[in-house]
Amino acid sequence: MKQKTTAVLSAAALVLGFAGTTQAGTLEDVQSQGVLRCVVSTGIAGFAQPDASGVWKGFDIDFCRATAAAVLGDANKIEAVTSTGKTRFTKLNAGEGDVLWRNTTITFSRDVGVKLRFHGVNYYDGQGFMVKKSLGVNSASELDGASVCIQTGTTTELNLADYFSSNGMKYEPVTIETNDEARQNYESGRCDVYTTDASGLASTRSALPNPGDHMVLPEIISKEPLGPATRHGDDQWSDIVTWVLNATITAEELGVTMANVDQMKSSNNPEVLRLLGVDGSQGQELGLSNDWAYQIIKQVGNYGEIFERNIGVDTPLGIARGLNALWTEGGLIYSPPFR
């Protein structure tokens, strides 16, 4: 089992004393490695998955690329460190990755107990249920006695337990290690229901042989704000990851896109000029080059472009912006100003 080996290796890293060495100076480490190592999932269509030629693609991968563009000036200098739900934090804390971009829910226990730093939300999600249409179920409240497939090592296990017990319903949890295996179990009929974050359901449904035979139930039973994470104890690195995310959001808000970023360098808007590094020295203050945000937009795009390219309505996942629209358009995506 690969996951187990890595858990053991991470534990071994703790034992042999490697972990402590990666605490501070992540930026220097990344720049001297010349490659950014992002902890990502083992494969969720639309979010992080290798394509036919083995190149990682997806929403989370694009944010990893954006970070690499800002830090190294080249969005392609990334290395995907795959991890299951169970091993992701161990890998990050043991220094196997520099930053975690892996649809990870921000929670109190992860922030405080697992000792992570979170840097804002790049996707507002919530846990839902997917069933076969042939079951004739229209609401999660009709699921009493059902067998439910869950992926282990996630917040979904706890939400599921809370939802069923607070509604006085029984269920049989079928706990599986990875998303793929859980999907196979759902397909074969081992479970009636597959539950994970709604974005993950859309992704899983798009990968099923007949997506039309399956439906996502209307109930969303939890808040799942997904966002990037880094280790405790490196404030400079934390700031960089925070502002990489904010730069993509601000760029969308200011109308800076991959296509027009060069023209925008001569914009009249002072915030655009600060963002792109024409005015001010924000890049240097972060310890980066002054055109860090320009590189992000030029090579990867703004938040909206990343969203539409990987998971938007024109992709197989077909997810509408919804809560993930900009605050100016009725959503929750909001960045502090570049000032």
Add this chain to the structure above:
Amino acid sequence: MASSNAPSNVLSLLWRNKESRGVIIQIITMVIVFGLLAVIARNVVINLEAVGKEFSFDFLFWPAGYDIGFSPFIEYTNKSTHFMSGVVGLLNTLLIAFWGCILATILGFIIGIMRLSSNWLVSRVSYIFVEFVRNVPVLIHILAIYAIVVTILPSTKQAISLGGDLFFLSNRGFYIPAPIFESGAGWVGIVLLISIGLVIAFKRWAKRIQDNTGTIYPVFWISLAILTVLPSLALVAMGTPISWDIPALKGFNFQGGMAVKPEFIALWLGLSYYTAAFIAEIVRAGILAVSDGQTEAAHALGVRPNRTLQLIIVPQALRIIVPPLCSQYLNLTKNSSLAIAIGYMDITATLGGISLMQTGKEMETMLIVMGIYLIISLLISSFMNWFNSRIKLTER
């Protein structure tokens, strides 16, 4: 002058002496080993502190918050503690290890003896089975069986009904009626215990008679009669105080009865036949190690073939078979940690998996899980050592 040279003289003397040199080397080795261990332990504590994590086992008494799909022995809910989820996992590990060792032994003996058969087909079938099974990793066997069970068996709505709607076979498991004990069932249990006692006493008595007079009683058949007739009589006398909870399809799943889950079936079969392939070879080696002369001598004395096997071959073969058999039991038990791949909730999946994830206590949970496997393995070893010393050839 002489006194200042004395210590180095003593040391060189000690070093030159063969016996004391051995002791010195051992002391130095021990210091190095323990020094390394101390460095490792110190590093763990320092590094955990560096990421701001306290080394503590308090989390065991926090509510676990997650559900476990398979807890046949104790009541467990999501409000139970991580400690209890560990206990559920431990019991599931022990369950699979217990039944796995039994099935692996039975299969292993059958296949091993088949391999020695003079029938060409039988011995070839056994040969191919052994070579195929033991050369494919056990995880692949488990995943394959699980895929077969889950995809080939029908869904609950089309479940295969056996024995007039008493048993059901589906890809959610094998459902069988569960006994419900009513008042009076305790007496039947007591009668059963008494008959077991009677059988043991009868066996001893029969052995003494045989030792003294040579008369042989049909011990097996008489024991079987005692074990079946007496409890049945008690059952009738108490007015059959046992009723059956019959499984029935309600909503999504079967309710009532007892269920053997596909995760258990896949893990059990996969581990058992994989280990059986190794046991078969051990059994074959053990039997082959008893020289043909023994069989020939027994036959020449007029001992019947099955008695020859029972009294002459097996006792001698067993002392060769038992020690490596113990290693196979240990392997099977440790391999059961592959359970998480198919979602069987053993100790690695509960405490070493979900609890680890929910609390972030990887060092603590892994230490506990390691300790538990160590204890289980040591218990199996000591049982097998005891068994080995019981059956070992008495040399006069």
